[in-house]
Amino acid sequence: MRAPLFLARKVYRRRRLRDAARILPFLGLFLMLLPALWSPGRGGGGAAVFVFSVWALLIAGAAALAPGLARPEADGGEAEGTED
Amino acid sequence: MPFDILVLTCLAYVIFLFLVAFAVERRAGQGAMGFLRSPVVYTLSLSIYCTAWTFYGAVGYAARSGIEYLTIYIGPTLVFVGWWWVLRKLVRIGRQQRVTSIADLISSRFGKSNLLGVMVTVIAVVAATPYIALQLQSVTLSFAVFASDAPAGWALPNRDATAVWVAGGLALFTILFGTRKLDAKEQHHGIVMAIAVEAVVKLVALVAVGVWVVWGLAGGPAAVVARISAMDNPDWALQPGRWFGLTALAAAAVITLPRMFQVLVVENVNERHLARASWAFPLYLFGMSLFILPIALIGLERMPADSNPDMMVLTLPLSEGQGTLAMLAFLGGFSSATSMVIVETVALATMLSNHVVMPLWLRLRPLAAMSGDLRGGILLARRLSIVGVLGLGLAYYRLSGGTVALASIGLIAFAGMAQVLPAMLGGIFWRGATKAGAVAGLATGFAAWGWTLFLPSFGQDVLIPASVFAEGPFGIGWLRPQALFGTGTMDPLLHSIFWSCALNSAAFCAGSILTFPDPVERIQGAAFVNAFDREAQAERLGWTHGQAEPEALLNLAQRILGEEALTFFEAEARAQGKEGYLPDLTPAFLAELERRLAGSVGAATAHAMISQLFGRATVTVEDLMAVANEAAQIMESSARLEAKQQELTITARQLREVNEKLTQLSVQKDAFLSQISHELRTPMTSIRAFSEILTEGDLPPAMVADYGRIIHDEAKRLTRLLDDLLDLSVLENGTVQLNLDLAHLGQMLDRAEAAASQTRPGRAFRVERDVTGEEVYLRTDSDRLVQVFINLISNARKYCDADPAVLRVVVRLKAGRVSIDFIDNGKGIPKDKQGLIFEKFSRLTDLSRAGGAGLGLAICREIMANLGGTVAYLPGQRGAAFRVTLPLRLEKQVA
Numbered sequence: 008m009r010a011p012l013f014l015a016r017k018v019y020r021r022r023r024l025r026d027a028a029r030i031l032p033f034l035g036l037f038l039m040l041l042p043a044l045w046s047p048g049r050g051g052g053g054a055a056v057f058v059f060s061v062w063a064l065l066i067a068g069a070a071a072l073a074p075g076l077a078r079p080e081a082d083g084g085e086a087e088g089t090e091d
Numbered sequence: 092m093p094f095d096i097l098v099l100t101c102l103a104y105v106i107f108l109f110l111v112a113f114a115v116e117r118r119a120g121q122g123a124m125g126f127l128r129s130p131v132v133y134t135l136s137l138s139i140y141c142t143a144w145t146f147y148g149a150v151g152y153a154a155r156s157g158i159e160y161l162t163i164y165i166g167p168t169l170v171f172v173g174w175w176w177v178l179r180k181l182v183r184i185g186r187q188q189r190v191t192s193i194a195d196l197i198s199s200r201f202g203k204s205n206l207l208g209v210m211v212t213v214i215a216v217v218a219a220t221p222y223i224a225l226q227l228q229s230v231t232l233s234f235a236v237f238a239s240d241a242p243a244g245w246a247l248p249n250r251d252a253t254a255v256w257v258a259g260g261l262a263l264f265t266i267l268f269g270t271r272k273l274d275a276k277e278q279h280h281g282i283v284m285a286i287a288v289e290a291v292v293k294l295v296a297l298v299a300v301g302v303w304v305v306w307g308l309a310g311g312p313a314a315v316v317a318r319i320s321a322m323d324n325p326d327w328a329l330q331p332g333r334w335f336g337l338t339a340l341a342a343a344a345v346i347t348l349p350r351m352f353q354v355l356v357v358e359n360v361n362e363r364h365l366a367r368a369s370w371a372f373p374l375y376l377f378g379m380s381l382f383i384l385p386i387a388l389i390g391l392e393r394m395p396a397d398s399n400p401d402m403m404v405l406t407l408p409l410s411e412g413q414g415t416l417a418m419l420a421f422l423g424g425f426s427s428a429t430s431m432v433i434v435e436t437v438a439l440a441t442m443l444s445n446h447v448v449m450p451l452w453l454r455l456r457p458l459a460a461m462s463g464d465l466r467g468g469i470l471l472a473r474r475l476s477i478v479g480v481l482g483l484g485l486a487y488y489r490l491s492g493g494t495v496a497l498a499s500i501g502l503i504a505f506a507g508m509a510q511v512l513p514a515m516l517g518g519i520f521w522r523g524a525t526k527a528g529a530v531a532g533l534a535t536g537f538a539a540w541g542w543t544l545f546l547p548s549f550g551q552d553v554l555i556p557a558s559v560f561a562e563g564p565f566g567i568g569w570l571r572p573q574a575l576f577g578t579g580t581m582d583p584l585l586h587s588i589f590w591s592c593a594l595n596s597a598a599f600c601a602g603s604i605l606t607f608p609d610p611v612e613r614i615q616g617a618a619f620v621n622a623f624d625r626e627a628q629a630e631r632l633g634w635t636h637g638q639a640e641p642e643a644l645l646n647l648a649q650r651i652l653g654e655e656a657l658t659f660f661e662a663e664a665r666a667q668g669k670e671g672y673l674p675d676l677t678p679a680f681l682a683e684l685e686r687r688l689a690g691s692v693g694a695a696t697a698h699a700m701i702s703q704l705f706g707r708a709t710v711t712v713e714d715l716m717a718v719a720n721e722a723a724q725i726m727e728s729s730a731r732l733e734a735k736q737q738e739l740t741i742t743a744r745q746l747r748e749v750n751e752k753l754t755q756l757s758v759q760k761d762a763f764l765s766q767i768s769h770e771l772r773t774p775m776t777s778i779r780a781f782s783e784i785l786t787e788g789d790l791p792p793a794m795v796a797d798y799g800r801i802i803h804d805e806a807k808r809l810t811r812l813l814d815d816l817l818d819l820s821v822l823e824n825g826t827v828q829l830n831l832d833l834a835h836l837g838q839m840l841d842r843a844e845a846a847a848s849q850t851r852p853g854r855a856f857r858v859e860r861d862v863t864g865e866e867v868y869l870r871t872d873s874d875r876l877v878q879v880f881i882n883l884i885s886n887a888r889k890y891c892d893a894d895p896a897v898l899r900v901v902v903r904l905k906a907g908r909v910s911i912d913f914i915d916n917g918k919g920i921p922k923d924k925q926g927l928i929f930e931k932f933s934r935l936t937d938l939s940r941a942g943g944a945g946l947g948l949a950i951c952r953e954i955m956a957n958l959g960g961t962v963a964y965l966p967g968q969r970g971a972a973f974r975v976t977l978p979l980r981l982e983k984q985v986a
Contacts, residue, residue, distance in 0.1 A: 025175060032173025039165050039338065043331035052320030054329060055158050055384060062168060062377050069172045069370035076175065077366030 024075045031072065035065045097237050097418065104422055105260065108429075111288055112268045112281035119280040128360045130367035136283045136354045137372045138290035140167060140345060141379050142222075142431035143229035144501040146293060146424045149380065151401035153387035157327030162334060163501075164380045166341025168373040174365055177346065178355070180519050182365055183622045185356035193352040193511060194442040200518035200619050201526035202612030208446035210533045211511055215349045215442060216480065217545070218507030219435055223484030224491065225500045226428040227254045229401075231488075233424050236405045237417075258485045261432050262478055269437040270473045282433060283358050289426035294378055296423025300404055301382020303416055304389050315385045322388075336585045337502070343512045344505040349438035350431060357438075432481070440476035448472040491549075499584075503548050506588050510536035513592070513599045522613075522620045524599070527606035532599025536591045539575075544587035547572050641673035644684070647700065651688055659687060696721055763931060770812055774805035781805075815946045819931070822953035827875075829957065831981060834873035836909070837865035840900060843880030850885040855895040858884070864902035867909060870980040875954045879962065882947045883913045883973050891917035891971065907979050912965060914972040925964050 038061045042054040145163075152160040170178065181196075190196045194215065198208035231253045268281040309315050345351050359365070390403035398406060404424065408417040449472055513532050517524040551557040555572060563571040573583045575590045608616065641660075648656035663674040663683070674680055681701060688697035696718045781798045784790070790798075821827050837860075844858055869876070887898045893916045901912040920928060931949045948962075955962045960977025 028175040029173065032169045032176070035169050035172055036338075039169070040331075040335060043329050043334040045329075052316045052318075052322075055161075055319055056316055058158065058161055058165070059377070059381065062165070062373070065168060065172050066370050066373045066377060069373065073366040073369050077363045 021075065024072060028069075028072050028076055031065065031068055035061065094237055097234075097421065100418060100422070101425065104425070105264075108285045108288065109264065109267075112264075112285040115284040116268065116271060116281035130361075130364040130371070132283065132287045133354075133359065133361075133364040134368045134371040134375065135287035135290040136358060137351070137368060138294070138375055138379075139286055139350055139354060139430050139434050140348075141290075141293065141376070141427060142501075143226050143424055143428035144222075145379060146297060146427040147229050147233070147401050147404055148225075148501060149383045150387045150390065150403045151399070153384050154391055154400035154403065155326060157322070157324070157329070158384060159329070159333060159337065160383060161380060162337035163341045164376040166338045166343075167345035168376055169338070170342045170345050171369050171372050174369040177516070177519075178365055178369075179362070180622055181346065182356055182359050182362055184519060184619055185359065186362065187622060188618070191357060191445060192438055192442045193347060193349055193515070194446050196352070196356075197511065197514050197518065197529065198446065200615055201514075201524070201529050202609055202615055204526050204530075204612075205446060205450055207514075207526065207529055207533070208442070210530065210537070212439075212442040212446045214507060214510055214533065214537050216439055216483070217541075218504045219349060219439055219480070220483045220487050221491075221500045221548075222504040223432055223435060223481065224488035226432050227257055227484060227488045230254075230257050230425060230428045232399075232402055233405055233421055236402055236409065237421065254485060254488055258481045261429060261436070262481045264429075265433050265436045265440075265477050265481075266474050269433070269440065269477065270470050278358050278360070279437060282437065283354065286354075286430040286434060289430040290375070292426045293423040294375065296419045296426075297379055297382060297404070300408060300416060300420050301386060303413065304407065305382065305385050308389050308393070308411070309385060315388065318388055318392075319384065330582070332585050333582055336588055340502070340505050340509055340588055343509040347508045347511045347515060348435075348505070349442065349508070350434040353434055353438040353441075432484070436477050436480050439480045440473050443476035443479070444469060444472035448476060499548065502584055503544055506544055506584070506591065507537075507540050509588070510540055510591060510595055513596045517599055517603070518616075519619050519622070521603070522616045523603055524616065525603045525606045525608040526612055528599045528601070528603030531602035532595045535598040536595025539591035539594045540587060543572050543575060543590060544584065547583070641676060644676070645673060648684060648688065655687075659684070694721075759930075766931070767816070771809065774809045774812075778802050778805045778809075812946075815950060819946060819950050819953060822950065822957055825957065827957055829872040829981075830874065831870060831872060833868050833870050834876070835865075836867045836869055836902065836911070837862065839869075839873055839877050840865060840880060840911075843877050843884055846877070846881045847884035847888060850888045854888055856888050856891075857895060857897050859897060859899045861900065861902055864904075867902065867904065867979070869909065869977070871958055871977060872981075875958060876977070879951045879954050879975060880911075880913075882951050883962075883975070886947065887913065887915045887917075887971070891915040893917045893970070904979075908960075908976055909979055910974055910976040912968075912972060912974045914965070914968045915970040917970045919969065919971045920964065922966070925966060928964060929962075 039058065042057055045054065149160045149163070152163075184190065185196065188196075188199055190199065194208045194211035197211050198204050201207050234253050265282075268285070269279055271281075305312060305315055309318070346355070386403060386407065387400065390398075390400065390407050394403065394406060394410065404420045405417055408414075408420060449469060452468065452472065510533060513536070514524070514529040517532075518529070546554045547560070549555075551560055560572060562568060569576050571579070573579070573586060574581075575586065578586060578590075581589065645656060645660055648660070652659070660674060661670075663680050664670060664672055667674050667677070667680075669675070685697045685701045688700065694717075699714050699718055781802050785795060785798055785802075840860065884898065887896065891898070897916045899912070899914045901914065903910045903912075929948045929952045931946055951962050955975060955977065958977050959981050960975065962973060962975045965972035965974045
């Protein structure tokens with residue numbers, strides 16, 4: 008509300024980027040726990056491939072988010088106190 | 092593969108690491124950091140998470156339990172991918188509070204409590220000792236692998252000797268690069284660079300072995316996956332509880348292990364590096380763990396059944412005749428072990444020396460704290476701690492005999508350090524967390540971990556008797572080490588993690604809720620929990636965080652230094668080749684500016700100001716205390732100055748008064764002289780005139796007689812005047828000789844009244860006396876006193892304008908003094924003249940100048956002063972009134 012209107016969209020995107028960064032580990036945890044719930048008969052091979060695939064996806068996701076998050080925080084910081 | 096070449100290569104590699112560390116330290120010393128501060132180095136330094144346990148032990152782990160080993164790397168991956176939650180805050184707090192270790196973080200969050208520092212240090216040392224032993228063991232084992240096929244002359248004489256040599260070398264390296272200088276931020280650029288290099292070596296080594304195994308031996312990735320699926324080993328099945336528990340444990344460990352905290356938080360030079368590490372470090376872990384399963388799989392297939400799976404990374408290439416690859420693998424393992432030991436030792440030594448050794452030393456020798464430079468002592472404590480930590484690891488290795496599987500030791504250490512997690516997370520996210528809660532949580536968690544995991548790890552009947560395992564201590568069944576509260580069906584490791592963390596958290600929360608924090612704790616709590624608030628506020632105010640503009644700096648400096656600031660900035664700009672502009676904010680410039688500011692406002696204040704402006708670190712409570720201290724000193728000195736100034740003002744005023752008096756006296760003297768010449772001149776003139784007439788002769792005898800009488804009178808007046816003057820000067824100089832004797836006041840007044848009756852004898856004048864009051868004997872100079880009385884009575888006779896004139900004489904006795912009032916019924920003396928009457932030659936009117944030279948009252952005043960009394964005009968008595976006060980008994984004055 009403090010920032011001018013034409014900036015709002017950018018600020019909004021940055022905040023959602025942070026939300027994504029917060030959600031990512033939980034998504035990872037969820038996916039990583041899935042193999043443990045599979046029936047034991049399915050063998051280790053599939054699980055290994057699945058785990059490594061999820062892992063690679065997580066790394067890619069974090070790499071995609073990192074540059075946006077690392078940018079100097081010139082705006083949007085006021086949300087910190089209320090959201091955390 | 093000859094063993095001597097292995098030893099030589101190993102030595103060359105170590106020397107190379109020394110050179111790298113040395114060169115980096117030198118460049119850092121020159122301020123040329125450049126590449127050293129890159130996020131790549133930061134990420135690589137984080138790789139000390141992968142120790143020899145990863146390098147050798149993970150393969151063994153995979154060979155025993157399938158893909159469960161992945162949990163150890165998935166946990167950290169999740170923490171790093173979710174860096175926005177915890178890591179970012181940890182790093183920010185670490186930089187703001189200048190945290191030097193995890194013990195320091197906990198201690199500083201809970202009101203700088205050294206008790207907590209000691210507790211965390213103890214936990215860390217206990218948990219890390221087996222882990223360090225494990226590294227020594229792995230290096231020794233890997234040497235042994237090579238020695239087994241060495242010629243007899245090179246046979247490893249003694250495993251223990253190897254371990255001692257390795258530990259000694261590591262101690263030397265750590266002391267050289269870990270304690271070279273004492274830096275407030277505890278950053279060790281040389282070591283960080285060396286472990287970054289080692290990180291590359293171990294990744295390359297493991298990937299090389301992995302590629303060789305997958306493509307050389309197994310026949311491609313697809314074949315490997317097929318073989319994994321074909322495995323029907325029941326141990327390889329995923330256990331959901333362990334899968335989740337170990338992931339959580341590894342996630343906790345990656346932020347609480349002392350060495351991880353050291354590289355993650357303490358050695359962090361730029362917060363933004365964390366963003367890069369958030370995906371680069373998981374990528375590194377991915378690379379490290381990708382080939383572990385294939386290596387384990389092929390190793391199981393090809394190696395004899397009795398071979399140690401922990402050493403497969405080495406033994407597999409060796410058995411296939413790949414000497415160079417084995418050598419690379421050896422260096423990789425060596426790197427993993429050494430880098431971990433070095434950083435762990437540095438971190439533990441920092442904790443030990445800061446929280447245990449130095450406080451003890453200062454308590455034993457309190458004088459040392461006063462005598463200034465403690466650097467030598469701290470460095471010595473640090474070095475001793477390094478030797479001590481390595482010595483503990485070595486001792487553990489020799490005692491345990493190196494038989495335990497690598498993986499289990501690593502997990503025990505993880506679970507031990509994880510006990511710090513509730514206090515840490517609670518500390519940075521929950522303002523209500525208190526010191527008592529943290530102490531309770533740590534103590535409970537540590538005890539539970541020790542009882543359920545650490546002590547049992549030595550085996551039954553070693554430290555805990557088998558009967559206790561079966562029936563519990565003193566037969567209390569629900570306290571059995573591996574079946575706490577009857578949970579005997581759980582996996583022992585999971586059981587320990589579950590109970591220690593649950594009890595720890597419960598004690599932490601209960602303790603925090605039930606107790607009340609002290610002020611420092613509350614301030615620190617707010618600073619930790621709201622680590623980002625200042626930034627948010629700064630944004631609102633329109634500041635850019637961490638970037639002070641030169642203008643702002645100049646503004647600040649000018650307010651303190653005045654003109655000097657401008658000159659300094661100009662000189663600095665000229666030195667930087669930017670004449671006419673403001674200088675760049677180089678570290679050297681800032682340091683110099685801080686030094687100059689410190690000269691004006693004190694070191695702590697200057698540091699706080701510069702730090703605040705740069706956002707390098709938050710001002711801590713200690714800073715504030717130092718600032719307050721300085722301010723108090725300044726205030727004290729300014730108060731002293733003020734007092735001195737006041738004193739000076741008073742002295743100046745006194746001087747001014749004295750000066751005024753002197754001027755006045757000088758004026759008075761001039762007036763006196765002119766008066767006296769005038770007084771002398773008047774009778775002289777008449778004497779001269781009449782004597783001239785007489786000398787002319789021819790005068791009737793009556794006239795001659797008349798003139799002669801006038802001359803005689805004038806001469807008498809002159810004589811009287813001179814007598815008076817003489818008298819006055821004698822009295823004023825205080826050289827008058829007093830003849831003290833006992834005298835009756837009434838008689839003296841009688842004498843005075845009789846003598847004064849000569850003055851204007853024709854006047855109707857009555858004196859009213861108080862005869863009974865005059866019955867007083869005085870010890871004084873009666874002649875002088877009578878002189879005063881005469882003067883006062885004759886004054887009344889002369890000047891009292893009432894008819895008939897009445898003079899009342901009232902005598903009073905009070906506190907050893909007698910006062911005699913002479914009050915007439917005339918008009919009195921006008922108020923504005925009352926101050927003048929006692930001055931010399933002062934006459935109120937020329938009308939009734941009856942021969943006095945105006946010296947009478949002046950003489951009276953001097954006489955009374957000599958008699959130890961006063962004479963003063965009494966206002967408000969309707970007529971003229973004088974009060975003579977003098978002591979009943981005048982003691983002989985000390986001349």
